[in-house]
Amino acid sequence: MSLIKKPGGKALDVLQNLPRITLANLRPEPGSKQKEKRRGRGQYGGNRSGRGHKGERQRGTRPRLGFEGGATPFYLIIPKYGYNEGHSRRPQYQPLSLKRLQYLIDVGRLDPSQPIDLTQLVNARGVTIQPQKRDFGVQLVDEGAELFSAKINIEVQRASEAVIAAVERNGGVLTNSFYDPISLAILIKPVPFFLRGQPIPKRMHPGEEMVPFYMDPCARGYLAPPEQVQQARLALAKKYGYVLPDLSRDELFHMLSSRKDPRQIFFGLSPGWVVNMADRKILKPTDEKLVQYYGS
Amino acid sequence: MLRISVMACSRGVAKRFMSSMSGESSLPSNLRLPSNLVDPSRTKRPPPPADSSLPIIRTCDSSVPAHLSPLLTWVESLAAQQGDPVGLAQLHPDVFAVPSRLDILHQVEVWQRSYKRISYANTKVRSEVRGGGRKPWRQKGSGRARVGSIRSPLWRGGGVSHGPRGPTSYYYMLPMKVRVMGLKVALSSKLAQDYLYVVESLDLPTPDPQYILDLLRQRHWGQSLLIVDACDELPENLLQATANLKTVNIIPAIGLNVHSMLKHEAVVLTLAAVRFLESKLLWHDERYTPLYPFKMPYSDLP
Numbered sequence: 001m002s003l004i005k006k007p008g009g010k011a012l013d014v015l016q017n018l019p020r021i022t023l024a025n026l027r028p029e030p031g032s033k034q035k036e037k038r039r040g041r042g043q044y045g046g047n048r049s050g051r052g053h054k055g056e057r058q059r060g061t062r063p064r065l066g067f068e069g070g071a072t073p074f075y076l077i078i079p080k081y082g083y084n085e086g087h088s089r090r091p092q093y094q095p096l097s098l099k100r101l102q103y104l105i106d107v108g109r110l111d112p113s114q115p116i117d118l119t120q121l122v123n124a125r126g127v128t129i130q131p132q133k134r135d136f137g138v139q140l141v142d143e144g145a146e147l148f149s150a151k152i153n154i155e156v157q158r159a160s161e162a163v164i165a166a167v168e169r170n171g172g173v174l175t176n177s178f179y180d181p182i183s184l185a186i187l188i189k190p191v192p193f194f195l196r197g198q199p200i201p202k203r204m205h206p207g208e209e210m211v212p213f214y215m216d217p218c219a220r221g222y223l224a225p226p227e228q229v230q231q232a233r234l235a236l237a238k239k240y241g242y243v244l245p246d247l248s249r250d251e252l253f254h255m256l257s258s259r260k261d262p263r264q265i266f267f268g269l270s271p272g273w274v275v276n277m278a279d280r281k282i283l284k285p286t287d288e289k290l291v292q293y294y295g296s
Numbered sequence: 297m298l299r300i301s302v303m304a305c306s307r308g309v310a311k312r313f314m315s316s317m318s319g320e321s322s323l324p325s326n327l328r329l330p331s332n333l334v335d336p337s338r339t340k341r342p343p344p345p346a347d348s349s350l351p352i353i354r355t356c357d358s359s360v361p362a363h364l365s366p367l368l369t370w371v372e373s374l375a376a377q378q379g380d381p382v383g384l385a386q387l388h389p390d391v392f393a394v395p396s397r398l399d400i401l402h403q404v405e406v407w408q409r410s411y412k413r414i415s416y417a418n419t420k421v422r423s424e425v426r427g428g429g430r431k432p433w434r435q436k437g438s439g440r441a442r443v444g445s446i447r448s449p450l451w452r453g454g455g456v457s458h459g460p461r462g463p464t465s466y467y468y469m470l471p472m473k474v475r476v477m478g479l480k481v482a483l484s485s486k487l488a489q490d491y492l493y494v495v496e497s498l499d500l501p502t503p504d505p506q507y508i509l510d511l512l513r514q515r516h517w518g519q520s521l522l523i524v525d526a527c528d529e530l531p532e533n534l535l536q537a538t539a540n541l542k543t544v545n546i547i548p549a550i551g552l553n554v555h556s557m558l559k560h561e562a563v564v565l566t567l568a569a570v571r572f573l574e575s576k577l578l579w580h581d582e583r584y585t586p587l588y589p590f591k592m593p594y595s596d597l598p
Contacts, residue, residue: 008389008393008394008395008396008484008488009395011395011396012393012395012396012484012485012488013488015396015485015488015489016340016488016489016490017323018323018327018489019327019328019329020489020491020561021398021401021485021489021558022558022559023405023555023558023559026398026401026402026405026558027398027402028399028402028403029399029402032399122587123587123596125584125585188587189587189588191588191592191593191594191595192588192592195592277593
């Protein structure tokens with residue numbers, strides 16, 4: 001290729017003629033070190049040191065921020081309203097657009113031949129979930145629904161109808177499932193959890209307000225009965241006007257139909273098991289009570 | 297006046313133009329080394345030509361980007377004091393020919409000095425100095441200045457108002473990629489200024505320290521040497537020879553740092569060290585951001 005650039009550019013050529021770079025030659029980039037402001041120095045900066053003349057300003061006894069000389073201040077005169085009431089109890093869902101999902105699959109960061117889970121999304125660095133900040137998972141957003149053309153088995157926490165239609169039009173499967181905060185933290189960072197040596201906990205069921213959503217077949221909730229989900233798929237196809245591809249004839253049918261148990265956090269691992277990464281072993285409980293607890 | 301200033305400007309421009317045409321003697325005076333520090337017999341060795349007869353002992357393990365080409369350097373041997381190069385080695389341009397970011401070198405050097413620094417300087421404040429609880433004399437009527445305690449900062453023997461307070465730590469971490477870039481820039485600058493040498497193996501014929509010093513002087517490598525190797529056991533001869541030498545030092549490849557590279561004039565890398573450094577430094581260009589510290593195992597990141 002005639003366009004092969006010289007590596008390092010002309011700077012390395014110039015360096016050849018300059019003296020050796022030593023500890024004595026290094027200096028910071030001009031303009032990078034801002035001089036610190038020192039009060040009370042010099043003929044003009046001394047005297048009152050930038051504090052003004054007498055009064056509360058010079059003497060440092062000004063009243064608190066917001067004080068208006070005795071009149072009821074602005075921040076007290078405006079009445080309260082519950083805009084942010086209970087904000088720390090509101091579940092948040094990190095948005096993931098279909099455009100970004102398509103990009104991740106095209107670039108090769110996500111593997112569409114395996115079920116796409118929140119763990120896979122985080123491993124591909126497609127989303128960043130912070131369970132400590134009231135994140136309950138990821139929601140699919142329908143930006144890029146026209147461009148979306150991948151057949152995937154995806155599990156998210158919230159998805160609108162348009163998104164479900166876009167996924168199913170391409171022959172994919174979407175499920176809305178719930179993860180309580182502890183299970184979510186384990187799901188997004190499995191390796192630090194396994195290194196702790198604790199047994200995998202059961203995934204808790206959703207709270208009262210969220211149960212109707214996750215039992216709704218139109219929202220493809222994970223607690224909804226499968227027959228109703230199939231009927232909802234046909235109804236949605238009719239509503240949006242596309243032909244629903246028959247999944248039972250698909251070669252990836254086994255992968256597309258794999259779903260997690262409501263109490264399961266990871267595919268292939270049950271609650272109660274302890275994963276030993278150093279020895280590459282899985283320990284399963286044998287005690288009756290434990291088996292009963294984790295099986296319920 | 298405007299015409300005179302224009303003429304002065306154009307004269308300055310002409311002088312700069314002429315100096316850029318002349319070449320080496322055009323260095324400004326502050327960048328020219330004094331004659332007693334310049335080693336006249338240390339000539340810049342040209343890089344190996346493309347049609348050289350020596351065999352290419354080492355090729356790059358990682359793929360080189362399409363718009364760059366790997367660098368070729370001589371591979372030496374330490375067996376004889378005055379030896380010819382034994383072969384050629386390919387070096388990855390993204391490690392050994394990185395644009396020279398001297399500001400990053402400065403940042404990394406300052407960081408290396410200060411992150412370990414704990415300053416133990418401590419002075420006593422007026423409340424910590426022994427004594428000084430009682431009011432020395434009454435407020436009014438004595439004729440002297442008003443005084444509250446004998447340990448006030450104005451008094452001899454009193455506390456220090458704004459002195460150093462207890463052990464202070466200057467710990468901070470530069471981003472990982474900045475530190476990696478610092479290593480790459482240091483290696484590239486050493487190679488560009490002809491102070492980096494690649495050696496096949498570190499076998500010396502004698503454990504005599506004088507052998508290495510004579511070797512340095514004969515080959516005009518410089519006053520000090522840093523030897524970098526990436527194997528578990530170093531040859532006995534080399535360890536014995538460098539044990540009592542101040543200017544010649546060996547470090548393992550994981551111990552390579554910007555301060556040591558700049559302190560020593562010449563740096564010698566073995567082929568194993570070159571492979572280790574290339575793999576470690578190039579990994580950072582392609583890795584994902586960490587979800588948890590890299591010390592914990594990752595299944596997908598290599």
